[in-house]
Amino acid sequence: MYHHHGAGKTTIIRDLVNKISNGIPEINFKGMNVSVIDERGEIAAMYKGIPQNDVGIRTDVLDNVPKTIGIRMAVRSLAPKVIVADEIGNINDSEVINYAICSGVKGLFTAHGRSLNDLKMNPEISKIISLGIFERIIFLDEINKGNIKTVI
Numbered sequence: 001m002y003h004h005h006g007a008g009k010t011t012i013i014r015d016l017v018n019k020i021s022n023g024i025p026e027i028n029f030k031g032m033n034v035s036v037i038d039e040r041g042e043i044a045a046m047y048k049g050i051p052q053n054d055v056g057i058r059t060d061v062l063d064n065v066p067k068t069i070g071i072r073m074a075v076r077s078l079a080p081k082v083i084v085a086d087e088i089g090n091i092n093d094s095e096v097i098n099y100a101i102c103s104g105v106k107g108l109f110t111a112h113g114r115s116l117n118d119l120k121m122n123p124e125i126s127k128i129i130s131l132g133i134f135e136r137i138i139f140l141d142e143i144n145k146g147n148i149k150t151v152i
Helices: 009-022 068-076 091-103 118-120 122-129
Strands: 034-038 058-061 082-085 106-109 138-140 148-151
Touching: 009 034, 009 058, 009 082, 009 106, 034 068, 068 091, 091 106, 091 122, 091 138, 118 122, 118 138
Parallel strands: 034 058, 034 082, 082 106
Antiparallel strands: 138 148
C-alpha cells in the first residue's frame, strides 16, 4: 500500500492488522498470526510492552527495532502468517522482504509515493517491485482520507 502523507494510512494499517488477527466472522474468516514490525512505534503505540492501539489478539509487535532485523526475527521465531511493516524503502528492505515472502509469509507494507513512477525513484522499492512479489499496490486518496485512489 502506497500513500501520500496524511492519507489515513496508519489508521488503515492498524484496522487491517486487527481484522487479520481477530478474524472477520461475517465472512467466516478465521484470524491468523500477525507480526507487526513497528520500527517507529506508530502502529501499535506500545507502552510498557502493551499495545495502546487494538492490533488484535493474534498479533505480536516488535517495536523500535529496524525492519531488517525485526522481519527476520519474526519469521524465525514468531510463526506469522502475515508480516506488517511501515514505510519501506530503506537500504536492504528489499532483501528482507523477499526473505519473508520466500519463507511463505504474506506481507503488508507501506511507502510514500503518489504514483508507480514516484515509487520506482526509490532504488529499494524499485527492486522490490521488480521482484514481482507484490500482488497489489494500492494508492490512497490524499483528499478523501481512508479512501482508495488506485489499485495496480
